[in-house]
Amino acid sequence: MQISELSDRSGLTVQTIKFYIREGLLPKGSAVSATRSEYDLRHLERLRLISALREVGDLPVSAIQQIIAAIEDDRVSLHDLFATTQHAIGPHVAAPHDPHWRAAREDVDALVGELGWDVGDRAPARDLLAHTFVALRRLGFPITLRDLRPYVKAATEVADHEIGRVAAGTPRARTVHSLLVSTVLYEQVLTALHRLAQENASSRRFGKP
Amino acid sequence: MQISELSDRSGLTVQTIKFYIREGLLPKGSAVSATRSEYDLRHLERLRLISALREVGDLPVSAIQQIIAAIEDDRVSLHDLFATTQHAIGPHVAAPHDPHWRAAREDVDALVGELGWDVGDRAPARDLLAHTFVALRRLGFPITLRDLRPYVKAATEVADHEIGRVAAGTPRARTVHSLLVSTVLYEQVLTALHRLAQENASSRRFGKP
């Protein structure tokens, strides 16, 4: 198939596809002449993955670059791909030597240790959680481990479900997509349902029907 | 206090504070002369709220504008403030007449109806969820109601906990902050813990220690 068909079937403009090729998100088509290249279904699948990560996961192009690089390297294990994804989606807050931030970060590390979770020291999600702690304290709503219990429970159940569901024994490309879908896309599913559940709870508590 | 002290205590530059005043996120100080205005603790609190919504919640300034406007209008009920917040944080995807999108959106509406949730027809979270459905289907990972069960359970438990915790009977300003914190900031708490739990689950399933 040529680029115009790829454009039609992916819903992206030819310009955008060229842009993704330039950025290394999508491999070039195989050149057939100086002005034609042939694209195949793998290109289409890749574009669908990129669209999903961009539009639904709201990932920046630079994060997708890193994920794609890990996908394309066969030596990268599934768990390494997972870690790469976590690192790519950030956040990249370099919170330096503020004592409040330090304390929050230590609280997070203590929590992870207490739960016995095997999580990289540099996992950005640790920073994200610490960041919320700092903000909550500054706003006068200090957070305690007790407050976190329902979140830990909910997060654990959902995460176990997700990782358990990742297709195994299928071609690597499929497993890889499955893993990305389970993490990036289902994070949005959880967020959306969380918001809907909140609105419902808010209506029951504060609404006036 | 004058603006330089406000800057020191909030951690924001004077320029940024002026910018927020211009954008209507922060009221002007009370003018004391042509070149001095007086700021008080409410300004500081407001700046902390803005920082939290920007840095932790990653909300755009335009969303914070809408939220602030609702906060400052005493006629807005808590539940209306909640709805305003939901609308402000988006997403603002105007997905038009694509049949796939329509079908996904109908699935979402059916789910909400089945659960008996009281959620506005135009709640953006409906669109967010529909968006994930479309992407998942395009990637060949169709989603079923069965898949959603753990998410619904987790979201419900957490949301009930959050809304139940909103301080009532306190001054409106405090209750309002409490509500925003419970929604915007704790969403990040859930996301962070979800990511950590996923990494742990991934390590147990795919790691090789």
Add this chain to the structure above:
DNA sequence: CCCATTGGATAGTGCCGGTATCTAATTGGT
């Protein structure tokens, strides 16, 4: 009294994710 600070206004910056345009080569239809 004088240099730093302030309010208020206007202009500029850096990043991001695309778009637009251009050229030269090729191709499909008639």
Add this chain to the structure above:
DNA sequence: ACCAATTAGATACCGGCACTATCCAATGGG
């Protein structure tokens, strides 16, 4: 064989966003 349409590849450009820098005239504290 001709010509309009398409393509690869390169370069330039654009609009939105969240600040950031500068400038000016009026203060005001040491």
